[in-house]
Amino acid sequence: MPDDAYNSRIIENAFIDSDLGIILINENKQITFVNKWMESTSLCSGDDLLGKTLAEAFDGQLSPRLIRAVDSAIDNGRNSVLSQKLNKSPFPLYKGDGERQLGQKLQQLIYVKTISDAYDNNYCMVEIFDVTEAVRREKSLIELGEKSRLAAEQLSIEEAKMRAILNSAKDCIITLDENGIIQTLNEYTETVFQCKKEQLYDKSMATILSPDMPAGLSRFTDMSGLLEYTSKLSEAVELKAVRCVDEVIDIDLTVSRIRTEEENSYVAIIRDITERKKAEARLHYLAKYDPLTGLANRALFHERLEHAIQVAKRENQIFPVLFLDIDRFKNLNDTLGHDTGDAILKVVSRRIKGSLREVDTVCRMGGDEFVIIIETIHSVNEVSRIAEKIIENISKPIRIEHNELFVTVSIGIAIYPDDGDDYTAIFKNADLAMYEAKDEGRNNFQFFSQAMNERIQRRMSMESDLRKAIAENQFVLYYQPQVDINKRCINSCEALIRWIHPDKGNIPPFEFIPLAEESGLIWDIGKYVVEQACRFVSEITGRGWHDFVMAINISPRQFQHPDFMSFITAACEKYNISTANIELEITEGLLMDNTEHSVTMLRRLSDAGFKISIDDFGTGYSSLAYLRKFPLDTLKIDRSFVIDLPENPDAIAVSRAIIGLAHSLRLHVVAEGVETQEQMDFLSVEGCEYIQGYLVSKPIPSSDFMAWLEAYACDAIGSE
Numbered sequence: 001m002p003d004d005a006y007n008s009r010i011i012e013n014a015f016i017d018s019d020l021g022i023i024l025i026n027e028n029k030q031i032t033f034v035n036k037w038m039e040s041t042s043l044c045s046g047d048d049l050l051g052k053t054l055a056e057a058f059d060g061q062l063s064p065r066l067i068r069a070v071d072s073a074i075d076n077g078r079n080s081v082l083s084q085k086l087n088k089s090p091f092p093l094y095k096g097d098g099e100r101q102l103g104q105k106l107q108q109l110i111y112v113k114t115i116s117d118a119y120d121n122n123y124c125m126v127e128i129f130d131v132t133e134a135v136r137r138e139k140s141l142i143e144l145g146e147k148s149r150l151a152a153e154q155l156s157i158e159e160a161k162m163r164a165i166l167n168s169a170k171d172c173i174i175t176l177d178e179n180g181i182i183q184t185l186n187e188y189t190e191t192v193f194q195c196k197k198e199q200l201y202d203k204s205m206a207t208i209l210s211p212d213m214p215a216g217l218s219r220f221t222d223m224s225g226l227l228e229y230t231s232k233l234s235e236a237v238e239l240k241a242v243r244c245v246d247e248v249i250d251i252d253l254t255v256s257r258i259r260t261e262e263e264n265s266y267v268a269i270i271r272d273i274t275e276r277k278k279a280e281a282r283l284h285y286l287a288k289y290d291p292l293t294g295l296a297n298r299a300l301f302h303e304r305l306e307h308a309i310q311v312a313k314r315e316n317q318i319f320p321v322l323f324l325d326i327d328r329f330k331n332l333n334d335t336l337g338h339d340t341g342d343a344i345l346k347v348v349s350r351r352i353k354g355s356l357r358e359v360d361t362v363c364r365m366g367g368d369e370f371v372i373i374i375e376t377i378h379s380v381n382e383v384s385r386i387a388e389k390i391i392e393n394i395s396k397p398i399r400i401e402h403n404e405l406f407v408t409v410s411i412g413i414a415i416y417p418d419d420g421d422d423y424t425a426i427f428k429n430a431d432l433a434m435y436e437a438k439d440e441g442r443n444n445f446q447f448f449s450q451a452m453n454e455r456i457q458r459r460m461s462m463e464s465d466l467r468k469a470i471a472e473n474q475f476v477l478y479y480q481p482q483v484d485i486n487k488r489c490i491n492s493c494e495a496l497i498r499w500i501h502p503d504k505g506n507i508p509p510f511e512f513i514p515l516a517e518e519s520g521l522i523w524d525i526g527k528y529v530v531e532q533a534c535r536f537v538s539e540i541t542g543r544g545w546h547d548f549v550m551a552i553n554i555s556p557r558q559f560q561h562p563d564f565m566s567f568i569t570a571a572c573e574k575y576n577i578s579t580a581n582i583e584l585e586i587t588e589g590l591l592m593d594n595t596e597h598s599v600t601m602l603r604r605l606s607d608a609g610f611k612i613s614i615d616d617f618g619t620g621y622s623s624l625a626y627l628r629k630f631p632l633d634t635l636k637i638d639r640s641f642v643i644d645l646p647e648n649p650d651a652i653a654v655s656r657a658i659i660g661l662a663h664s665l666r667l668h669v670v671a672e673g674v675e676t677q678e679q680m681d682f683l684s685v686e687g688c689e690y691i692q693g694y695l696v697s698k699p700i701p702s703s704d705f706m707a708w709l710e711a712y713a714c715d716a717i718g719s720e
Helices: 004-015 036-042 064-076 097-101 132-167 187-193 223-231 274-286 298-315 329-336 338-354 380-394 423-439 450-472 509-519 522-542 556-560 564-574 588-593 595-607 624-629 649-664 677-686 702-711
Strands: 021-026 031-034 080-082 108-116 122-130 172-177 182-185 237-242 248-259 264-272 319-326 361-366 369-373 398-400 403-405 409-416 445-447 475-484 489-501 505-507 549-553 582-586 611-617 634-637 668-672 690-692
Touching: 021 036, 031 036, 064 080, 064 108, 064 122, 080 248, 080 264, 172 187, 187 264, 223 248, 223 264, 248 274, 274 649, 298 319, 298 361, 298 369, 298 409, 298 423, 319 329, 319 338, 319 380, 319 423, 329 338, 329 403, 338 361, 338 369, 338 380, 338 398, 380 409, 380 445, 409 423, 423 445, 423 450, 450 489, 450 509, 450 522, 475 522, 475 702, 489 509, 489 522, 509 522, 522 549, 522 556, 522 564, 522 582, 522 702, 549 611, 556 564, 556 595, 564 582, 564 595, 588 611, 595 611, 634 649, 649 668, 649 677, 677 690
Parallel strands: 409 445, 489 549, 549 582, 582 611, 611 634, 634 668, 668 690
Antiparallel strands: 021 031, 021 122, 080 108, 108 122, 172 182, 172 264, 237 248, 248 264, 319 369, 319 409, 361 369, 398 403, 475 489, 475 690, 489 505
């Protein structure tokens, strides 16, 4: 990548002798270049200006609106047009030597726009046009008579130059008179509104704006009032517009007012945000529905079950909750692959819904688990018939490509209020009944009963084994690398725990972590993970990898423990590592369970130097609000959004939306479950900074990881 000196030489060759003012500002909002025109008219040398922000360089003389326009160009990629009337002159630029003594300043037209070089470095270019002569010429046209032709010709040249600049913009730029009548528009406006310029000239702005206005703007009955109001706002306004083909689109509207001695007018900048709004709608959908099956997700199920409990309590009714689990689904998934497994889940989802009424709720809780709420039943026999119908429908052959598969389910049933009178109890007992159905040979249903205490005893036995595992240190950590796509190097990894049971072998986390969380043993297990991870980071940094980052999953119980902050800080001190070497991965649900506590704790952790990431973003609550509220550093895109890339349009839209959302909030993005070169290439183009998955490496034990890391060739990633 070229350095700043190389960039400066390119810029100097292009703009140093330009007949307009050029200021180039880097992504840190520092001036990196000014041309000769700017130096000669500002009474400042380039050396005085370079390295400073605009506000510093001109000592607070600039309009706040100009500063905001530059910030918006750098942060949001938004271009702006500003006139010389911004309460005071935009820049302290002077005319000739004589006028300079009198303090007479240039009249200016300012263009603020985002540019990128060939290496994806972002800059803001401020172009300053001297329109003093144009204004003087306009006033002199009547008096000059014979010279009017030459003045008009020169004005035409300047207008052509301005038009060329405006037509290069990827936003609609429209000038309007004080009544909102369209005077000029750039070529991109034709693209967005799918019509010719002639169809819009001399028409009111109301022609392209939908009458369906937001509540705050609906009070304006005339276009002049709307334009005047929006020109005073510091942010763009979201509206709906109507294309010439009668298609409604979503837009961002920014209005600037231009005041001259002759007239008042407006410049409207319109950005088509239709695709962005669709992606946001998709994210909101994913907050309530499972992306694979379209069924309600855990969050929506929680709402529906709480509602059903309230109704049943008020009406003195009963209702069942059915917990379904596909028998031996892991074997199917491992044998036939994830694609076939997903296809099975979709078929099972449709067959479950086909066995029920529209008023009943079906939820995919995750993996191969489904939960059903049956509304308004009159007898237990009716529940049995529903369960039998579900089992019968699901057991029919499933044809996927050339395979004919047979799938069965085990169903547990709990009845409100006899088997539980709140969300936790009835859900838990339906789950216990499902495990009883598994124990009874699968492909059947069982009602919850007190006889299921045996099942509870078995869970207690596992809890006892878990306590013994903690005492005897039967756990081990594996580490999965995370790749920096741009640098093609490893500078971070995620710590993953494994339980090596002396009799049962390797027990995966999904089998014992929920029990550990429920029993409170997760605190001791979490302490082990933090200790071992910090020790390993100390070993890595001790070999020269000073900026290496270790991602550690933090469970809700750990996060809420009163000693969590002091413990993890002490662990870093114990192993002489920086808190910046540790990234804490938390779930969306953890944040939403206790928002006030979460905000306080995350701010304390962030202030202490720890990095904070949201694991599996989009699979839980997916609340966009908390992203602004909490001090976060990274979003991890869940594997479910990566697996269909880059062929699936929905997966593309959602991935782009998450990456764009993260970057707009200045967050880094890690994509999990990357298994193919095509997935990595797509994510790289879209701006995802890091990937994690089998394309790079499976999880590696600590005994092998250090050798793997030191032998790793940075340029090998993506070279095949």
